[in-house]
Amino acid sequence: MIKLIATDMDGTLLDENGNLPNGFTDILDRVRAKNIKLVVASGRPYYTLQTNFGPIGRYLSFICENGALVVDNNKIIYESVIDNDIVTELIKSSKETDGNVTILCSAKCAYVEECSDEHLTEIKKYYTTLEIVADLNNITDDIVKVTFCNLENSSENLNTIFKPKFEDKLNVVGSGEIWIDISNKGVNKGLALKSLMETDNISKEETMVLGDYYNDIEMLQQGEYSFVMENSPEDMKQYGKYIAASNVEHGVLRAILEYAL
CATH class of the missing domain: 3.40.50.1000 (HAD superfamily/HAD-like)
Known part of the structure; x- marks a missing residue:
């Protein structure tokens, strides 16, 4: 039953x-x-x-x-809160990747820097409480997930950049055609x-x-x-x-x- x-x-x-x-x-x-x-x-x-x-x-x-x-x-x-130093490293790596937009996810709010209207439209579908900030590195909230939105190369980036670089210490997974979600290992x-x-x-x-x-x-x-x-x-x-x-x-x-x- x-x-x-x-x-x-x-x-x-x-x-x-x-x-x-x-x-x-x-x-x-x-x-x-x-x-x-x-x-x-x-x-x-x-x-x-x-x-x-x-x-x-x-x-x-x-x-x-x-x-x-x-x-x-x-x-x-x-x-499960991600260490601040790791969040900083993820932001840096994302900014070095063409077409990537980073979203920091806390229990009560998501944060994103200025991005294209096309990215913002997709992000707002899933993050209804969203704050646009000047610099993600200034966020002090506990972050439970870091998400990358890429409208063109998400799958390729997952397998060639982010998994090789981070999967030994973090859980890195594709959660949709344009999304990569990163959280603590396990x-x-x-x-x-x-x-x-x-x-x-x-x-x-x-x-x-x-x-x-x-x-x-x-x-x-x-x-x-x-x-x-x-x-x-x-x-x-x-x-x-x-x-x-x-x-x-x-x-x-x-x-x-x-x-x-």
């Missing part, structure tokens, strides 16, 4: 327009009636997820910033989900996980019922026991109906 469902957001739960699928609230009511815990796991920050879900968010648990921040019972229960959605499972004494055999991208791999490994979306990159599909219908076809809701309800 499934006791916990964890789902990614972009490309998974959300439709092609970035909206919650029709019927989500009804599914949530039915899940709650069966005492199943529903966890939303995303690279998005907590304040954006609160905006995305509105009042029904109080019934959800959240793995935010790809696992660097975890919220359960409406309280932050885990936060921080990922999978470990965050495992901690929630252990807190509630929920086993792998009682866990259902849905995702679509490389930052979901560790999370998918935590659930016996692991679903990769049909719209995922082909090499992602090896990480799921099942293939769910695409996000456009509301695959998450269909999988929950069939396997959990």
Whole structure:
């Protein structure tokens, strides 16, 4: 019997327009009636997820910033802060990379320097509380994630620049076609989900996980019922026991109906 469902957001739960699928609230009511815990796991920050879900968010648990921040019972229960010297090093390396825009992510706000309108449009889709500053090096907030947005060469930069340079001491992952997310070593959605499972004494055999991208791999490994979306990159599909219908076809809701309800 499934006791916990964890789902990614972009490309998974959300439709092609970035909206919650029709019927989500009804599914949530039915899940709650069966005492199943529903966890939303995303690279998005907590304040954006609160905006995305509105009042029904109080019934959800959240793995935010790809696992660097975890919220359960409406309280932050885990936060992994990156050392200031490392943040400075990441900013410097990003500025040396053509087309890169750096976003510093704290629990309450994201920070970015002046950038193109095209970059800013993409950034504002995911960071609803955003402050444009003159110099990122002057930020004193605790930073839980550093994100690079590159509209042209994100994947190439991930594999040729940032992974070789930083993956020995940091978690460096592509979280979308134009995004690279960097957090402390060992921080990922999978470990965050495992901690929630252990807190509630929920086993792998009682866990259902849905995702679509490389930052979901560790999370998918935590659930016996692991679903990769049909719209995922082909090499992602090896990480799921099942293939769910695409996000456009509301695959998450269909999988929950069939396997959990």
